[in-house]
Amino acid sequence: MTTDLRTPALSALAGQTIELPSWAFGNSGTRFKVFGQAGVARDPYEKLEDAAQVHKHTGAAPRVSLHIPWDLVDDYAKLAAHARDLGVQIGAINSNLFQDDEYKLGSLTHADAAVRRRAVEHHAQCIEVMRATGSTxxxxxxxxxTNYPGQDDLRERQDRLADSLRQIYAMLDADMRIxxxxKFxxxxxxxxxIPDWGTSLVHCLELGEQAxxxxxxxxxxxxxxxEFIVMQLLRLGRLGAFDFNSRNYADDDLIVGSADPFQLFRIMNEIVAQGAHRPESGVNFMLDQCHNLEKKIPGQIRSVMNVQEATAKALLVDREALAAAQRSGEVLDAHSVLMDAFSTDVRPLLGELRESQGLDADPYAAFARSGYQQRIERERVGGQQAGWGA
Ligand code: PSV
Ligand code: MN
Ligand code: MN
Incomplete structure (x- = not known):
């Protein structure tokens, strides 16, 4: 590892933040079974307390996404103050259009205008939560x-969706974005x-800059x-965020980087290539995962570490050597530059970063030693279901 790549890598890594999902801290499972875990958070306040542990030990996870109405509370300003007291803040607000009987045939696309109106109004409620919590x-x-060809008119559903989204967009404050x-x-x-990035992008382009x-x-x-999609969305200035997780088969929501760390590296390589790892790029690196078998807090710590490791490797790509090899058509040399970075053990570098921030080099071990898990298992009874069990 050359010194001139290490120093900028360390400073870039110091600025990287990863947002945690509140639902990772509740009980979760599959469509077959939700598994209960001892000590799991019983309400949104405790979810924030657990998320704050991840930030405490990694120094890289200062925001928590909420899901409405899973994270329903009386006073969102109070919840945001609780987050601040814990050293974290509220991140993205997720709306929920998938748990009401009336949405069986659609929500923002439903043929009945009254159903569409209620789905739009739910977003007004989410925007109120954003105002109260400082989320943007x-x-x-x-x-x-739809499940069957002919079930509904595909074109009309797109038109109804565009209209509903326009109404939601019109409710945004100037500093907010959609x-x-x-999902295919x-x-x-x-x-x-909205099966693919093209459809999502088309709607965003129609809506405006805040989408x-x-x-x-x-x-x-x-x-x-x-990674091709990542590159293209960045090129167009329309990559707003990631929901990171790992999949083997479907929407598995497993620990990011667990099934295919090389894919995560390739994604982060495109991010770093366009400078989108910098906070000012506006890309929000969020996790969207559940921990059905493993413990929640260490599961999130491992996930944050996996994103950091992939980012560190991407930062160690010798971009000058890569560009030179690409320009001269040296296929294998160019490929080797990427593989050299991917093959580097970046754990010592990240350990050094954490120690420079007053943290333990190994957040996972530090959490295990802290006694927090044993304490919540002793003190909390009757944990909450994440809401997303399927
Ligand atoms: C459902 O597929 C889903 O996993 C989406 O990825 C959302 O982001 C998440 O649930 C939370 O609503
Ligand atoms: Mn998601
Ligand atoms: Mn999903």
């Missing part, structure tokens, strides 16, 4: 879609109404070149 990101994952997520299947299996795409790494068909 409204994240919309649209679960709408993060519009896509599930809960519907013929045609999702950007959120890329969930688990929402693509197997074999999709996700």
């Amino acid at each position: 990101d409204l994240k919309i994952w649209l679960p709408d879609g 993060l519009l997520e896509y 299947f599930e809960p519907y299996f013929y045609a999702m109404d 950007t795409v959120v890329l969930d790494t688990g929402h693509h068909a197997p074999g999709t070149n996700i």
Whole structure:
């Protein structure tokens, strides 16, 4: 590792932040079974307390996304103050359009204007939560879609969606933005109404500058070149955020970087290549995961460390050597530059970074030693279901 790459890498890593999902701290499972864990958070206040532990030991996770109404409280200003007292802040607000019977045939795309109106109004409620908590990101994952050809008119559903999104967009304050997520299947299996990044982008472009795409790494068909999508969205200035997680088969929501650390590196390589790892780029690096088997807090710590490791490797790519090899058509040399960075053990570098920040070099071990897990298992009884059990 050359010294001239190490120093800027350390300073870039010091500025990197990763946002945690509140639902990672509640009980979760699959459509078959939600597993209860001892000591799990019982309400949004305790979810923030657990998330703050991840930040305390990694120094890199200062924000927590909320999901409305899973994280329903009486007083959001009080919840935000609680977060501040814990050294974290509220991040993106996720709306929920997938748990009401009336949304069975659609929410923002529903044929009935009254249903669409209620789905739009739910976002007014989310925007109120954003105002009370200081959040600026409204994240919309649209679960709408159809199961059978002919079930509904595909074109009309897009037109109704565009109209609903316009109404939501009009409610945003000047410093707020929409993060519009896509997913190619599930809960519907013929045609999702926002199945891909192209559809999400088209709606964002129609809406305006305050609408950007959120890329969930688990929402693509197997074999999709996700880093290409990352590059293209960055090129157009419309990559608003990631929902990081790892998948083997479907929307598995496993620990980011666990199934394919090389894919995570390739994604971060495109990010670093365009300078989008810098906070001012506006890309929000969020996790969207559940920990069904493993403990929640260490699971999130491991996830943050995995993102940091992939980022560190991407920062160690010798970009001058890469560009030179690319320009001269030296295929294998160019490939080797990337692989050299990917093969570097960056754990000592990240340990050095953490020690320079007054943290333990190994956040995972530091949390295990802290006794926090034993304390919550003793003190908390009757943990809360994450809400997302399927
Ligand atoms: C459902 O697929 C989902 O996993 C989406 O990725 C959302 O971001 C998340 O749930 C929370 O609503
Ligand atoms: Mn997601
Ligand atoms: Mn998902």
